[in-house]
Amino acid sequence: MPEFNTASLILALTEKLREHQSWAGETHVQKAIYILNRVLRVPIPFKFILYKHGPFSFDLRDEIGWMRSIRLLEWEVRSNSYGSSLRTGQLSPILKRQFPEMPQKHSGEIEFVAKRFAGKNVAGLERLTTAIYVTLDETTPPHERADYFHALKPHVSIPEAEAAVLEADALIQVVNDRSARAMVA
Amino acid sequence: MSNRTHEFRDPIHSFIKLDSEERKLVDSRPFQRLRYIHQLALSYLVYPGATHRRFEHSLGVMDVSSRIYDVVTDPENIHHDSVRKLVPRRDSDYEWSYWRRVLRMAALCHDMGHLPFSHAAEATLLPEGTRHEHLSKAIILSGEMKPIFDGLKIRPEDVTKLAVGPKYYEAKLSDWEAILYEMIGGNVFGADRIDYLLRDSYHSGVAYGRFDHNRLIETMRILPREDQESEEPALGITLGGLQAAESLLWARYFIYRQLYFHSVRRIYDIHLTEFLQEWLKDGRFSILLEDHLRMTDNEVMAAICEASTAPTAKAHEAACRITGRQHFRVLYESNLNDEKINLANVDLVFQAATKEFGRESVRRDFYSSEPASEDFPVRLRDGKIASSLALSETFRVGQGLRFQVTFVFISPESKQRADKWLDENRAKILGEAK
Numbered sequence: 001m002p003e004f005n006t007a008s009l010i011l012a013l014t015e016k017l018r019e020h021q022s023w024a025g026e027t028h029v030q031k032a033i034y035i036l037n038r039v040l041r042v043p044i045p046f047k048f049i050l051y052k053h054g055p056f057s058f059d060l061r062d063e064i065g066w067m068r069s070i071r072l073l074e075w076e077v078r079s080n081s082y083g084s085s086l087r088t089g090q091l092s093p094i095l096k097r098q099f100p101e102m103p104q105k106h107s108g109e110i111e112f113v114a115k116r117f118a119g120k121n122v123a124g125l126e127r128l129t130t131a132i133y134v135t136l137d138e139t140t141p142p143h144e145r146a147d148y149f150h151a152l153k154p155h156v157s158i159p160e161a162e163a164a165v166l167e168a169d170a171l172i173q174v175v176n177d178r179s180a181r182a183m184v185a
Numbered sequence: 186m187s188n189r190t191h192e193f194r195d196p197i198h199s200f201i202k203l204d205s206e207e208r209k210l211v212d213s214r215p216f217q218r219l220r221y222i223h224q225l226a227l228s229y230l231v232y233p234g235a236t237h238r239r240f241e242h243s244l245g246v247m248d249v250s251s252r253i254y255d256v257v258t259d260p261e262n263i264h265h266d267s268v269r270k271l272v273p274r275r276d277s278d279y280e281w282s283y284w285r286r287v288l289r290m291a292a293l294c295h296d297m298g299h300l301p302f303s304h305a306a307e308a309t310l311l312p313e314g315t316r317h318e319h320l321s322k323a324i325i326l327s328g329e330m331k332p333i334f335d336g337l338k339i340r341p342e343d344v345t346k347l348a349v350g351p352k353y354y355e356a357k358l359s360d361w362e363a364i365l366y367e368m369i370g371g372n373v374f375g376a377d378r379i380d381y382l383l384r385d386s387y388h389s390g391v392a393y394g395r396f397d398h399n400r401l402i403e404t405m406r407i408l409p410r411e412d413q414e415s416e417e418p419a420l421g422i423t424l425g426g427l428q429a430a431e432s433l434l435w436a437r438y439f440i441y442r443q444l445y446f447h448s449v450r451r452i453y454d455i456h457l458t459e460f461l462q463e464w465l466k467d468g469r470f471s472i473l474l475e476d477h478l479r480m481t482d483n484e485v486m487a488a489i490c491e492a493s494t495a496p497t498a499k500a501h502e503a504a505c506r507i508t509g510r511q512h513f514r515v516l517y518e519s520n521l522n523d524e525k526i527n528l529a530n531v532d533l534v535f536q537a538a539t540k541e542f543g544r545e546s547v548r549r550d551f552y553s554s555e556p557a558s559e560d561f562p563v564r565l566r567d568g569k570i571a572s573s574l575a576l577s578e579t580f581r582v583g584q585g586l587r588f589q590v591t592f593v594f595i596s597p598e599s600k601q602r603a604d605k606w607l608d609e610n611r612a613k614i615l616g617e618a619k
Contacts, residue, residue, distance in 0.1 A: 004528060004529070026560070049351050049355070050357045051351045051358070051363060052363075052417070053415060053417055058352045061555070062553075062555060065553075065555040065588070066553050066589065068584065069553065069587050069588050070528075070587075071521070071585070075574060075581070075584045077574050077575055077581055084560055084572065084574045084575075091521075091524055091525065091528065094524070094525060094527070094528050098527070098528055098529070099528075122410070122415050123416075126417065152357060152359075154360065155360070155409075155415075155416040155417060155418075
């Protein structure tokens with residue numbers, strides 16, 4: 001059975017993404033959770049593999065599905081052509097009231113990810129998170145990682161892949177600096 | 186054997202055809218074993234007609250997936266350069282025939298790893314983290330299957346990718362391979378889903394499971410997800426298939442509510458699992474291939490019948506629950522009103538009932554399937570691509586459909602007393618909120 005504490009974290013992230021004007025589709029939530037877990041080390045029990053629009057978790061897809069099923073999240077259609085957004089559902093206040101621990105404990109990380117990536121569209125998130133995936137997998141120079149990235153996702157050009165790899169390096173550096181500062185404080 | 190066409194008569198797809206090399210896979214021991222694995226476990230104890238097996242379902246998935254392949258790779262149905270670069274050319278490309286054959290064989294193999302009675306006991310009776318897909322993968326890559334794939338001139342690794350998908354293959358799939366996997370196991374309208382809905386509906390008599398699959402298949406296309414500002418390809422449809430896709434959503438919902446979520450079917454799965462936990466060595470299925478291939482529903486059902494007639498036999502009580510129809514009854518089913526009071530409602534009722542009636546008299550069950558995944562690309566008349574959700578009122582309404590059930594069951598011996606007890610204590614139990 002899915003776990004309410006993790007659901008509470010996903011809910012909080014979705015709300016925060018929307019607060020920062022993210023489209024908050026399922027892909028946005030998937031990629032934000034990936035960054036939260038793999039870069040900011042927030043413990044989330046989902047395995048990610050390279051699949052739809054970059055790193056993708058079937059477990060997280062199922063979790064979001066379950067959350068929709070019991071009305072913790074729901075779809076919102078906001079445009080005539082684009083995909084849908086996730087928003088809080090009818091039972092979300094109950095979840096927040098009963099299971100506040102995870103969102104409270106990781107509020108800083110949630111805010112960091114939501115604020116920094118809310119403005120990115122699916123293609124931008126796909127490029128950045130695939131670059132993170134490649135970077136966490138390989139310790140080679142940026143141009144080699146960009147070649148590898150392009151081989152995995154041929155619809156992303158090599159210059160786009162290289163820019164994304166550099167962005168991933170910068171992000172990881174910022175997070176490492178942030179962690180170091182937090183440890184000193 | 187000369188290379189000729191062989192036909193299977195099938196109640197869903199009329200005739201399913203394959204050639205002599207493909208027939209060797211059907212004749213293999215792992216595939217023939219599927220003749221003895223019920224598609225719907227013990228559901229035939231509730232729906233007497235639901236006695237069909239994984240064997241015919243797998244043939245059906247092969248038939249549907251090849252039809253999808255032929256439609257979406259037809260040059261007339263490819264509208265975007267990014268897709269044209271991805272898809273092998275049908276008229277001249279060896280790759281086109283290669284991948285068609287891999288797809289068909291992967292469809293045949295996708296369920297080879299199923300345990301006796303399919304999904305019924307999978308989560309509990311395999312080692313932690315192991316699923317039937319891991320066994321399917323091991324069978325496809327085994328020495329026993331290698332000569333068959335050599336004869337077919339296809340790589341077992343490619344068959345594995347498409348049979349079990351990226352989650353269980355545990356290595357990266359290319360965009361093309363990912364699309365091919367979607368044709369079989371896709372969570373919107375893969376061949377597996379199309380066939381099991383139609384077949385389970387036909388055999389169980391739950392008529393709501395039908396939909397216009399022929400129209401749906403004819404309108405399928407590989408489309409870039411321009412609606413999500415990405416060039417990544419996905420399986421979608423043209424506008425003309427929208428109503429067929431909508432009817433699939435409702436068919437799936439109804440068949441889940443009527444058949445897969447049926448409370449008696451669910452409790453039989455629990456009794457079956459309990460029997461197997463006692464009967465199997467170490468309480469689990471072996472994942473050695475030889476052991477797996479020897480074990481079917483027949484061996485298990487023979488053991489259940491034997492145990493039910495011998496009071497001192499292992500698992501006698503669980504066996505009697507099945508053969509004597511002494512299954513547990515529903516005490517409580519989760520519902521929106523109670524969830525509004527407390528999301529842990531089922532835990533609370535289960536714990537209180539266990540305290541009152543003893544652990545041996547109470548069971549709990551949770552079963553969930555992904556709710557309607559109706560966000561897929563649709564090609565409009567003007568060539569633009571839009572999200573299905575933006576186009577369909579039906580999908581928007583359908584997003585609230587509940588694809589899960591949670592039950593607390595009570596022994597038939599305690600049922601009457603337990604109903605009265607719950608009626609008197611319900612508010613108090615649910616009021617014990619955090």
